Amino acid sequence: MKTFHHLIGGELVAGRRHFAVIDPATGAPFADCPDATREELDRALAAAEGAFAGAWPHDEALRRRTLGAMSEALAGQADALGRLVSQEQGKPLTHAQNEVRGAARLLRICAEEPIPVEVLRDDGKLRVTVVRKPLGVAAAITPWNYPIATLAGKLGPALLAGNTVVAKPSPFTPLSSLELGTLFRALVPAGVLNVVGGSDEVGAWMTGDPRVRKISFTGSVPTGKKIMRAAAEDLKRVTLELGGNDPAVVLPDVDPAAVAERLFWGAFTNSGQICVAIKRLYVHETVYQPIVAALTELAGRVTMGAGLEAGSELGPINNRPQFERVQELVDDARRQGGKVVAGGAPLPRAGYFYPPTLVTDVGAGVRLVDEEQFGTALPIIAYRDLDDALGQANRTHYGLGGSVWTADVARGLELAQRLECGTAWVNQHINTGALAPFGGMKWSGIGRENGRWGLDEFSDLQVLSARL
Numbered sequence: 001m002k003t004f005h006h007l008i009g010g011e012l013v014a015g016r017r018h019f020a021v022i023d024p025a026t027g028a029p030f031a032d033c034p035d036a037t038r039e040e041l042d043r044a045l046a047a048a049e050g051a052f053a054g055a056w057p058h059d060e061a062l063r064r065r066t067l068g069a070m071s072e073a074l075a076g077q078a079d080a081l082g083r084l085v086s087q088e089q090g091k092p093l094t095h096a097q098n099e100v101r102g103a104a105r106l107l108r109i110c111a112e113e114p115i116p117v118e119v120l121r122d123d124g125k126l127r128v129t130v131v132r133k134p135l136g137v138a139a140a141i142t143p144w145n146y147p148i149a150t151l152a153g154k155l156g157p158a159l160l161a162g163n164t165v166v167a168k169p170s171p172f173t174p175l176s177s178l179e180l181g182t183l184f185r186a187l188v189p190a191g192v193l194n195v196v197g198g199s200d201e202v203g204a205w206m207t208g209d210p211r212v213r214k215i216s217f218t219g220s221v222p223t224g225k226k227i228m229r230a231a232a233e234d235l236k237r238v239t240l241e242l243g244g245n246d247p248a249v250v251l252p253d254v255d256p257a258a259v260a261e262r263l264f265w266g267a268f269t270n271s272g273q274i275c276v277a278i279k280r281l282y283v284h285e286t287v288y289q290p291i292v293a294a295l296t297e298l299a300g301r302v303t304m305g306a307g308l309e310a311g312s313e314l315g316p317i318n319n320r321p322q323f324e325r326v327q328e329l330v331d332d333a334r335r336q337g338g339k340v341v342a343g344g345a346p347l348p349r350a351g352y353f354y355p356p357t358l359v360t361d362v363g364a365g366v367r368l369v370d371e372e373q374f375g376t377a378l379p380i381i382a383y384r385d386l387d388d389a390l391g392q393a394n395r396t397h398y399g400l401g402g403s404v405w406t407a408d409v410a411r412g413l414e415l416a417q418r419l420e421c422g423t424a425w426v427n428q429h430i431n432t433g434a435l436a437p438f439g440g441m442k443w444s445g446i447g448r449e450n451g452r453w454g455l456d457e458f459s460d461l462q463v464l465s466a467r468l
Contacts, residue, residue, distance in 0.1 A: 004174075006034050006197060007181030009047030010190025013040060019199070021175055024090040024316040024323075025306030025351040031088075033174045036198040038205060041166075044194040045211045048137040048164040051191030057134045057162035060115065062189075067111035067159060069187045074152070075104035077183055085148055085176045086307035090315035090352070091270055093307055103152035109434050110156030113455060120463075127466045132459035134162030135237055136213035139206045141227075142177065143219045144170035144318050145273040145374075151177050153449055154216045155193065161458040163214065166194045168203050170219075172319045210234055214458060217241070218275075221397075221443050228446075239447035239457045241439055243372045244400030245279045246421070247393035248429060250291060251386070251406040252284040259405050259427070260294035266403070266429030267378045268302075268356050271314050273322075275444075276401040278429050280369055281380045282389045288382040292341060292360060295380070299342035299356040306351070316352040317375050323352035326375035333359045333368040333379065343376065364392060372398065386415075394420045399441030403429045422448075 005012035015034025023030040036044075056063065074081070082097030089096065121128040140154040147169055158165050169177035174197040181195030196202065200223075207215050207230040217227050218241040231238045248263060267278040283291045305312035317323040323346075330344055343357030357377040362369055368379045383389035393402060402419035404426050406412040412426035422440040423432065432438050437453035439445050447457045 001031060004031065004033055004178045004197070005182060006036060006040060006044070006178065007185055007193065007195045008040060008044045009194065010185065012182060012185065015040065015197070019171065021088055022172070022319065023087055023351075024318050025087075025308070027320070027351050031175055033171070033178070033197040036168075036196040036202045041196060041198070041202060041205055044166045044196050045137060045206075045209055047191035048166050048194055049211050051189060052134070052136055052164045054189075056164065056189060056192050060162075063160055063162065064111050066188055066192075067107050067156060070155075070184055071104045071107035071111060073183055073187060074107065074180070075101060078104065081148065081176055081179060081183075083308070084179060085173070086315075088173045088175050089144060089147060089307070090318050091307050092312045092315055095270065096307060099146055099149045103148045106149070106152045106434050107156050110160050113157075113160060113452070115160070115455065116452065125468055127468060129464045131462050131464060132161065132456070133462050135458060135460055136163060137211050138163045138165050138214040138216060138458060139212045140165055140167040141203050141206070141215070141217045141219065142167065142169045144172035145270060145275070147173040147176050148180060150218050151180065153454075157449075157454040158214075158216070158458045159192065161455055163458055164192045166196065166206060166212070168196055168198055168206060171197070171199050174198075204230070207231060207236075208233070212236060215239070216457070224445070237457075239439075239449065240445045241275070241449060242400075242443060242445045243374070243398060244275045244277075244440065244444050245370075245372045245396050245398040246276055246401040246403070246429070247280045247282060247419070248278045248403045248405060249386075249389050249393055249415070250281070250283040250287065251404070251412075252286045253407040254287060254405050255407070256287050256290035256294050260291060261298060262428065263291070263405070264295055264298045264356075268314065268376060269430060271317060272373065272375045272377070273318060274430060275374075276423065276430055276432070278378065278403070279372055280393070281378055282383050282393060283380060284386075285382045285384050288380075292358065292380055295358055296342045299358055302356060304347065304353055304355055314356065314376070317354055318352070320352060322375060323354060326354050326373055326377050329368045329371065329373050330357055330359065330377050333362050333366050336362065336366045338362040338366060338368070338379070364395065370396070390415065390418050394418075397443040400444035401425070401429070403427075
């Protein structure tokens with residue numbers, strides 16, 4: 001069995017305690033992950049603090065070269081690292097390898113991203129500029145659905161801004177992130193990047209430590225609230241990218257055959273385990289039945305299997321708690337009068353396989369509609385009045401993404417602005433882009449990632465004023 005290590009202060013550390021990592025395609029352990037002790041985490045934080053006191057924050061050229069080298073190394077290991085992502089996360093191999101390649105591109109973009117210096121006044125008497133300064137030690141805590149892409153999305157702007165980082169991946173998918181640390185060990189100055197495996201307890205230790213000046217977290221709303229409470233004690237800066245219950249509103253002028261496949265994959269890509277996937281589908285009554293029929297046909301012919309199985313289009317749910325939650329929400333909808341028109345029961349095989357499930361005859365008040373399922377189940381709600389549908393779409397604590405589907409793009413753009421969410425699409429869903437700010441309204445988060453907005457999240461503003 002392969003041995004995985006923490007990266008602490010430029011050294012690979014095997015760790016004194018371990019936990020098993022489960023292959024979601026079998027439900028059985030396939031590797032062990034080091035579980036950081038309080039002492040090991042302390043060493044990582046001390047290393048990051050020491051590196052921040054050195055040349056790293058002051059040498060922009062070094063930071064850009066380092067990010068470029070990280071990008072190149074990651075791209076070169078996309079196939080091998082993608083296999084590990086597929087095995088621990090469950091997604092099809094090609095999707096996992098593309099995730100790694102996308103993460104490499106993101107690091108390259110960050111290596112070339114300008115760090116703005118804004119001139120407010122320069123009139124021969126006074127020169128006033130605004131510059132960006134790093135915050136210090138940043139804690140990057142990542143989820144299990146896109147372990148490498150999410151980590152790269154935090155490392156890029158954090159390191160470019162001049163911060164040092166201690167990263168902790170989800171205990172469900174820690175191994176690929178630890179391998180990332182091993183890959184970057186020779187490329188990043190010692191202590192600038194530290195990666196530790198561990199339970200949720202380790203994350204709590206990180207967020208409460210006074211050496212951490214910034215917390216960037218992607219995950220659930222309840223955990224995000226705990227992090228915000230912990231950060232308040234020390235006035236740490238936070239970026240929280242939390243859950244979503246994204247609505248898609250389909251207008252009566254659409255061609256069902258033209259939009260069905262995009263709607264399907266907007267809901268079920270990565271087996272629905274995307275914070276910004278379609279979670280509620282509102283369809284006008286005049287096109288409701290054709291849309292349901294087209295989605296049912298797609299659900300019936302999609303190939304579900306282990307990520308490493310040839311031909312798999314959808315993998316398993318990543319972990320048992322989430323697998324059981326999806327079942328629970330579908331069963332509850334059925335008890336509330338919902339009609340399951342596709343799927344609705346686990347596949348008769350080992351692992352956490354739950355097929356694409358479509359539920360009709362449900363609405364507000366049913367948990368599958370009101371809560372985030374984060375898996376292979378989609379409620380489809382008929383509507384007659386568009387204003388009412390938009391009201392239902394916005395009647396939620398969440399506000400991450402949403403979409404409008406129509407033959408009239410101009411009208412779609414107007415309606416999309418009525419959705420209370422961080423990203424609103426027309427005739428598409430999930431497509432975020434590496435340079436567009438990404439984040440949510442309401443309970444879906446605080447702050448933004450990507451582009452100059454993401455860079456600002458890892459920076460403090462300083463005004464420089466000089467009398468000439």
